[in-house]
Amino acid sequence: MKKTTGFNRDITSKWRPATQAVRGGTWRSEHGETSEALFLTSGYTYDNAEQVAARFAGDEEGMTYSRLQNPTVAMLEERIALMEGAEACRTQATGMAAMTTALLCQLEQGDHVVAARAAFGSCRWLTDHLLPKFGIQTTTIDSRDNEAWAAAIRPNTKLFFFETPANPTMDIVDMEYVCGLARGAGITSVVDNAFATAALQRPLDFGADVVAYSATKLMEGQGRVLAGAVCGTSEFINDKLMPFQRNTGPNLSPFNAWVVHRGLETLDLRARRQSENALAVGKFLQARVPVMLHPGLASHPQHNLAMRQMSACGPIFSFVLESRTQAYGLLNALELIDISNNIGDSRSLMCHPASTTHAAMGEEARAEMGVAEGMLRINIGLEDPQDLIDDLDLALKTIGL
Ligand SMILES: *Cc1c(COP(=O)(O)O)cnc(C)c1O
Numbered sequence: 424m425k426k427t428t429g430f431n432r433d434i435t436s437k438w439r440p441a442t443q444a445v446r447g448g449t450w451r452s453e454h455g456e457t458s459e460a461l462f463l464t465s466g467y468t469y470d471n472a473e474q475v476a477a478r479f480a481g482d483e484e485g486m487t488y489s490r491l492q493n494p495t496v497a498m499l500e501e502r503i504a505l506m507e508g509a510e511a512c513r514t515q516a517t518g519m520a521a522m523t524t525a526l527l528c529q530l531e532q533g534d535h536v537v538a539a540r541a542a543f544g545s546c547r548w549l550t551d552h553l554l555p556k557f558g559i560q561t562t563t564i565d566s567r568d569n570e571a572w573a574a575a576i577r578p579n580t581k582l583f584f585f586e587t588p589a590n591p592t593m594d595i596v597d598m599e600y601v602c603g604l605a606r607g608a609g610i611t612s613v614v615d616n617a618f619a620t621a622a623l624q625r626p627l628d629f630g631a632d633v634v635a636y637s638a639t640k641l642m643e644g645q646g647r648v649l650a651g652a653v654c655g656t657s658e659f660i661n662d663k664l665m666p667f668q669r670n671t672g673p674n675l676s677p678f679n680a681w682v683v684h685r686g687l688e689t690l691d692l693r694a695r696r697q698s699e700n701a702l703a704v705g706k707f708l709q710a711r712v713p714v715m716l717h718p719g720l721a722s723h724p725q726h727n728l729a730m731r732q733m734s735a736c737g738p739i740f741s742f743v744l745e746s747r748t749q750a751y752g753l754l755n756a757l758e759l760i761d762i763s764n765n766i767g768d769s770r771s772l773m774c775h776p777a778s779t780t781h782a783a784m785g786e787e788a789r790a791e792m793g794v795a796e797g798m799l800r801i802n803i804g805l806e807d808p809q810d811l812i813d814d815l816d817l818a819l820k821t822i823g824l
Pocket of ligand 1: 518639651
């Protein structure tokens with residue numbers, strides 16, 4: 424296995440994210456293959472007993488077991504780190520494995536966490552139910568409100584946790600302010616960057632400490648595998664995250680890592696084209712629905728902030744109809760856009776968060792977070808945007824809008 428120029432940081436660190444997504448961290452075997460090789464192996468063999476001992480002692484570089492290292496997975500981790508502008512990255516089996524690992528590896532009993540109240544349902548479950556079970560207090564706040572972040576800090580606050588844009592309310596967090604506030608107070612900021620990816624937004628550039636991913640979404644982008652990743656300093660990844668990961672085992676499989684490689688090849692193209700399509704569809708929908716929540720449109724109260732942080736608006740936005748009945752009516756009238764709770768896919772998908780991704784948290788938490796009964800979230804794919812507009816136009820007419 425040869426670490427090619429793709430792996431030489433002196434050469435690669437100056438490349439831009441779109442180049443990194445295709446080239447960063449490339450390893451090649453003695454065959455010189457152009458496409459990343461898939462190493463479906465759980466273990467490794469050694470020349471002699473002394474060598475295996477040296478590997479386990481950390482005195483010799485090399486693989487020992489795929490819970491610790493795998494060439495296909497390591498290549499992906501190096502690539503994601505380079506795209507993100509991070510020193511290091513480790514991947515996990517799912518986005519939720521990444522979030523759980525990023526939080527539990529550094530928190531302990533008696534710590535306090537401030538988290539955005541608008542978040543993916545399972546991320547809210549971590550802060551509302553899992554962390555308190557281990558004696559970690561959490562406060563959830565309106566993440567759009569800079570003052571609320573400052574006011575929630577306690578002497579034992581260890582970590583800030585948020586998404587931007589947030590799922591599904593499209594709340595935007597002012598990363599420069601919030602991550603700066605955290606750093607000044609010795610608090611680690613962990614940003615879930617699933618909606619944007621490094622192609623559109625790099626939280627580390629705004630002062631974030633840790634970036635955590637559901638790579639299942641826009642990063643893989645074609646709805647095939649689940650995957651997660653955590654990026655940060657080498658010290659954080661090696662000293663905090665790795666001891667947790669190597670002993671608890673939330674690892675990404677080499678096959679799924681290989682599929683994510685295929686996704687990254689087209690990430691920049693997809694992210695930009697899907698953002699353009701989402702803008703076109705958003706402009707059409709704006710005139711027909713009561714409430715639009717679209718960071719790419721000037722009607723979004725945080726539009727300017729979103730566009731300062733993101734190079735394009737991303738494929739996902741939400742809108743609110745009058746009732747759950749009306750929302751179901753629209754979903755059931757669609758012919759092209761699928762009813763699906765996935766996002767980041769190259770196919771356009773729509774879902775009703777209150778009855779799916781945000782059903783388990785209950786009505787009260789949904790109301791507080793702003794997940795209305797009539798809210799629909801849409802992921803815009805790579806179809807011709809006019810076909811999506813035609814589909815929505817017919818469906819809206821069916822429900823009298
Ligand atoms: C989907 C999602 C997750 C969870 O990722 P999985 O890969 O489904 O486990 C976490 N955060 C956000 C913002 C998501 O959209």
